[in-house]
Amino acid sequence: MKVSCLKCMNCGKEYKDAPDRYVCDDCGIDGILDVIYDYNSINITKDEISQSKDFSLWRYRKMLPIKDETQIPPLQVGWTPLYKSEKIANETGIKNVYIKDDGRNPTASLKDRASAIGIAKALEAGAKTICAASTGNAASSLAGFAASAGIKTVIFVPKRAPKAKIAQLLIYGAKTVIVDDTYDRAFELSVEITKKFGFYNRNCAYNPFLVEGKKTVAFEIWEQMGFKTPDRVYISIGDGCITSGIYKGFYDLIKLGLSDKMPRIIGVQAAGCNPVEVALKTGKFVAQSGNTIADSIAVGIPRNRLKAMRALKESNGTCISVSDDEIKAAITDLPRSAGVFGEPAGVTAYAGFKKHSNEKNIDINEKVVIIITGNGLKDIESAISVCDIPTPVAPDSKTIENHVKTII
Numbered sequence: 001m002k003v004s005c006l007k008c009m010n011c012g013k014e015y016k017d018a019p020d021r022y023v024c025d026d027c028g029i030d031g032i033l034d035v036i037y038d039y040n041s042i043n044i045t046k047d048e049i050s051q052s053k054d055f056s057l058w059r060y061r062k063m064l065p066i067k068d069e070t071q072i073p074p075l076q077v078g079w080t081p082l083y084k085s086e087k088i089a090n091e092t093g094i095k096n097v098y099i100k101d102d103g104r105n106p107t108a109s110l111k112d113r114a115s116a117i118g119i120a121k122a123l124e125a126g127a128k129t130i131c132a133a134s135t136g137n138a139a140s141s142l143a144g145f146a147a148s149a150g151i152k153t154v155i156f157v158p159k160r161a162p163k164a165k166i167a168q169l170l171i172y173g174a175k176t177v178i179v180d181d182t183y184d185r186a187f188e189l190s191v192e193i194t195k196k197f198g199f200y201n202r203n204c205a206y207n208p209f210l211v212e213g214k215k216t217v218a219f220e221i222w223e224q225m226g227f228k229t230p231d232r233v234y235i236s237i238g239d240g241c242i243t244s245g246i247y248k249g250f251y252d253l254i255k256l257g258l259s260d261k262m263p264r265i266i267g268v269q270a271a272g273c274n275p276v277e278v279a280l281k282t283g284k285f286v287a288q289s290g291n292t293i294a295d296s297i298a299v300g301i302p303r304n305r306l307k308a309m310r311a312l313k314e315s316n317g318t319c320i321s322v323s324d325d326e327i328k329a330a331i332t333d334l335p336r337s338a339g340v341f342g343e344p345a346g347v348t349a350y351a352g353f354k355k356h357s358n359e360k361n362i363d364i365n366e367k368v369v370i371i372i373t374g375n376g377l378k379d380i381e382s383a384i385s386v387c388d389i390p391t392p393v394a395p396d397s398k399t400i401e402n403h404v405k406t407i408i
């Protein structure tokens with residue numbers, strides 16, 4: 001078997017691989033598990049990968065924790081574009097800057113990578129109902145994938161989740177509980193209810209298999225760069241699962257002998273909610289109740305912080321934060337430089353990159369990848385808030401002509 005065990009990050013205790021094993025019995029919710037592979041049993045070559053006609057994350061199926069006979073959900077996820085931006089290179093002087101547009105997934109966020117695996121594991125476990133809490137995107141993603149696989153969902157979201165994300169839930173038919181409180185409280189309630197009703201749990205920080213889905217973004221970056229690992233990857237951090245996934249993906253490639261390098265992973269948080277940055281710099285975790293325009297990363301108690309901090313340390317990376325003003329600037333800067341429109345948390349990594357580049361913190365020869373985690377249409381109110389909506393103009397040719405002269 002390619003998965004040799006599930007190992008507690010906290011105490012090291014090992015558990016047998018099972019689709020419904022979420023955390024360590026001894027450590028509880030602090031005992032997040034790692035999926036440990038027997039790398040010798042995975043036979044895979046660059047040639048074999050490059051010949052795959054499956055343009056989705058399932059092209060890496062051999063490197064994922066699912067059985068040969070496992071049913072996979074039908075929605076196409078992954079193999080999102082990686083754009084090299086000459087314009088950003090010209091603006092910053094950094095010669096090789098790549099934008100990975102993960103807003104191009106079926107429900108428009110990187111969370112779809114986790115949902116694809118989550119639903120495959122739920123089908124393995126014979127689950128009938130899945131339960132999760134989310135700031136919005138994990139929920140809308142799960143709702144879409146569950147609908148495609150014929151599984152019911154019960155979803156907890158905080159009251160501040162943007163309307164477009166709630167619309168996705170309702171449209172996909174998820175049983176939706178809008179908790180009149182923060183994401184952190186919605187998370188606790190979802191864990192409680194999952195236990196009480198015996199649902200299958202899809203919370204990313206909690207369910208060790210979901211990070212395995214998110215790691216495919218690293219595989220794709222490596223393959224799309226010609227089977228080469230970049231020098232740096234910028235990623236926004238909420239719960240820390242994507243950060244952990246990126247590390248795991250590049251770690252797998254090294255263990256499989258397909259790469260010999262770990263990129264520096266640079267986590268970016270919002271200054272209004274930066275518990276991972278604080279914990280990394282002071283060695284002490286303090287829960288926050290902070291706030292930011294970037295709702296997807298407004299996470300005061302990041303559930304996967306230990307894994308994320310390990311990823312940042314072991315990759316010789318770091319965690320920085322950017323202000324809401326910097327995030328707002330990135331909402332328009334990125335599309336105007338690269339044509340990619342991201343939601344606030346989606347462009348936060350780009351804001352972090354800009355900050356590092358302004359501080360001359362990046363060598364101009366480094367190959368830098370910035371992951372855009374969610375599409376801009378997910379949060380129209382924030383997008384509109386950084387633009388001026390033009391007032392309607394009288395519909396006669398002369399007025400319009402004069403008007404056009406004033407705006408060009």
Ligand SMILES: *Cc1c(COP(=O)(O)O)cnc(C)c1O
Pocket residue numbers: 109110111137138236237238239240241242243296297343345346373374375
């Ligand atoms: C969930 C999410 C993040 C943060 O990912 P974590 O795994 O929680 O750190 C960032 N951006 C978007 C758009 C997201 O939906």
Ligand SMILES: [Zn+2]
Pocket residue numbers: 008009010011012013024025026027028031
């Ligand atoms: Zn443990």
